[in-house]
Amino acid sequence: xxxxxxxxxLFGISAPLSKLLLAAVDPLILAGLxxxxxxxxxxxxxxxxxxxxxxxxxxxxxxxxAPWLVGAILAGGVAGPILLLFGLRLTPAATASLLLNFEVVxxxxxxxxxxxxxxxxxxxxxxxxxxxxxxxxxxxxSAGWQVAPGALLVLGACVAWGLDNNLTGxxxxxxxxxxxxxxxxxxxGFSLLLGVALGRPTPAASRTLFAxxxxxxxxxxxxxxxxxxxxxxxxxRTGALFGTAPFVGVxxxxxxxxxxxxxxxxxxxxxxxxxxxxxxxxxxxxRHVHRPLTHTHRHRHDDDHHEHEHDINAITPASxxxxxxxxxxEHGHPHRPGPHHRHNHRTVT
Numbered sequence: 001x002x003x004x005x006x007x008x009x010l011f012g013i014s015a016p017l018s019k020l021l022l023a024a025v026d027p028l029i030l031a032g033l034x035x036x037x038x039x040x041x042x043x044x045x046x047x048x049x050x051x052x053x054x055x056x057x058x059x060x061x062x063x064x065x066a067p068w069l070v071g072a073i074l075a076g077g078v079a080g081p082i083l084l085l086f087g088l089r090l091t092p093a094a095t096a097s098l099l100l101n102f103e104v105v106x107x108x109x110x111x112x113x114x115x116x117x118x119x120x121x122x123x124x125x126x127x128x129x130x131x132x133x134x135x136x137x138x139x140x141x142s143a144g145w146q147v148a149p150g151a152l153l154v155l156g157a158c159v160a161w162g163l164d165n166n167l168t169g170x171x172x173x174x175x176x177x178x179x180x181x182x183x184x185x186x187x188x189g190f191s192l193l194l195g196v197a198l199g200r201p202t203p204a205a206s207r208t209l210f211a212x213x214x215x216x217x218x219x220x221x222x223x224x225x226x227x228x229x230x231x232x233x234x235x236x237r238t239g240a241l242f243g244t245a246p247f248v249g250v251x252x253x254x255x256x257x258x259x260x261x262x263x264x265x266x267x268x269x270x271x272x273x274x275x276x277x278x279x280x281x282x283x284x285x286x287r288h289v290h291r292p293l294t295h296t297h298r299h300r301h302d303d304d305h306h307e308h309e310h311d312i313n314a315i316t317p318a319s320x321x322x323x324x325x326x327x328x329x330e331h332g333h334p335h336r337p338g339p340h341h342r343h344n345h346r347t348v349t
Contacts (some may be wrong), residue, residue: 039184
């Protein structure tokens with residue numbers, strides 16, 4: 001759980017600080033710099049580990065992981081930040097930060113619809129609360145209750161990141177640092193080159209450095225921690241833990257900009273807060289069947305899912321990486337959806 005919460009805290013500061021940068025930096029250029037900073041930071045971390053002889057103990061990405069990674073790069077690395085920053089330019093930072101809770105809705109719905117991930121009654125209730133809160137924040141009472149364009153762009157970013165969460169969840173057992181390095185360098189480089197090609201002005205060196213540093217923390221470190229959380233609690237629940245990020249952004253936004261939000265903000269706030277608490281605590285317990293599965297990832301032999309044997313002469317550390325096969329297993333225990341619990345409640349009758 002702590003990985004998802006820490007990831008949320010680091011990401012939460014990105015919206016208000018990005019709002020400051022948008023005063024002088026084009027959104028497309030800023031999107032590229034943020035993700036490029038994330039990619040460079042993780043690439044440097046990997047290089048330093050190798051130079052110090054601390055080779056990664058995580059499973060490497062394989063060719064079969066490429067479609068999931070490419071989809072995550074396009075959805076979460078390119079579309080998501082571009083939509084957010086264009087929306088943030090038109091929306092108060094506190095409102096935009098709270099709207100980011102809609103990522104919980106998008107992640108949960110896509111996990112259920114596209115990947116059959118189990119979503120319980122409590123989760124559905126929380127998702128509905130976030131949806132209502134998001135609808136309130138998307139309306140502009142001063143303009144005759146019209147939908148605010150900036151809010152729609154932020155909601156679009158949430159949908160892109162919801163898809164990204166689910167796609168990244170399919171490869172979350174692989175090295176998170178390598179995933180973020182590739183994702184950041186590819187997505188950041190693409191957005192930055194697109195901005196330059198379209199003739200967008202390049203920012204001053206000081207703002208460029210600040211954007212790269214912000215990206216290394218709010219996107220680089222945050223996404224690496226997010227991937228670690230995906231492997232343990234699944235896409236829907238990690239998305240729920242990540243729902244605490246908007247509240248960090250709200251608090252920082254109010255402290256920086258001192259712009260009092262409207263009544264719709266205060267109407268949506270308790271709905272968002274309640275949903276985040278419910279989803280963070282939600283889990284289920286039922287009998288379920290694990291179908292035979294062969295994959296590679298770092299694991300231990302201290303749970304019901306990794307009781308396989310090794311060569312008698314092999315040295316097996318507490319945590320190790322190799323390809324292994326899970327035989328069919330039927331049992332029941334409290335759990336959350338994750339790489340070893342991709343099933344629905346109809347698995348066992």
